[in-house]
Amino acid sequence: MHNDIQEVLYSQEVIQQKVQELGATISRDYEGRNPLVICVLKGAFIFMADLSKNIDIPIELDFMAVSSYGNSTRSSGEVRIVKDLDASVEGRDVLIVEDIIDSGLTLSYLIDVLERRNALSVNVVALFDKPGRRTVDLNADYTGFSIPDAFVVGYGLDYAERYRNLPYVGVLKPEVYTV
Ligand SMILES: O=P(O)(O)OC[C@H]1O[C@H](OP(=O)(O)OP(=O)(O)O)[C@H](O)[C@@H]1O
Ligand code: HPA
Ligand SMILES: [Mg+2]
Secondary structure: OOOOEEEEEEOHHHHHHHHHHHHHHHHHHOOOOOOEEEEEEOOOHHHHHHHHHOOOOOOEEEEEEEEOOOOOOOOOOOOEEEEOOOOOOOOOEEEEEEEEEOOOHHHHHHHHHHHHOOOOEEEEEEEEEOHHHOOOOOOOOEEEEEOOOOOEEEOOEOEOOEOOOOOOEEEEOHHHOOO
16 A cells, blocks of 8 residues: 555445446446547546446547646636547537546536537536535536545545556545645
8 A cells, every 4th residue: 555545445446346337327328329428637537447448338538637626635616627628519418527526616617618518418427426525516427436525546536646546545644735
C-alpha cells in the first residue's frame, strides 16, 4: 500500500466486480442504440477504460476535460471546460462517465451544456457518489458505490494531481493535506 494512504476503502477486486455489473446493465439498457460515451477527464480515465471493455454493444467514445477542484479538496464552484468534445452530440444518446459525484456542480453543468447542444438523451454513470455533499439537486442514472463524506483518491481520483494511478480507492493520512 502507498505510504500516504491511511485506509483502502475499495480494493481493485471489489471495483472490478462493480464495473462488470455496471457494464452489463448499460449494455442491456442501450441495446439497439449506438450511444456516445463521454469520459470526463481527468478523473474518469481509468473507469472509462475498464467500463468500456465491459460494454458489449456498439458505442462511440469521446473525451471532455473539466476542472473545478484544482489543488484543493473543495470545489472552486466554477466549472471550466479545459478540453471540449471532438464530435457533435446533436441527436445522440449520450452517456456521461464520471468517477465521482460530490457537490454535483460538475455534472449539472455538463448535463446542461449537452442538453443545450440538443443531445437526444443525456444519462450519467458515476462509480462513486457522495449524496451527503450535494449543493445542487442531481442524481446519476447508474451508480457504483455510495460513499461517506471523505475525500478519496486512487483509480483516477487525485489530490493535487497525485495518486490517480493507485489501483484501489482510499483515504489519505491527514498529514498529507496541505490545508
Ligand atoms: O460533484 P463535484 O463537486 O463537481 O465533484 C466531482 C468532480 O470533481 C472532480 O474533478 P476535478 O475538478 O478535480 O478535475 P479532475 O477530474 O481533472 O481531477 C471529479 O473528477 C469530478 O469530475
Ligand atoms: O473525494 C474526492 N476525491 C478526489 N476528487 C474529488 N472531486 C470531488 N470529490 C473528490
Ligand atoms: Mg481532481
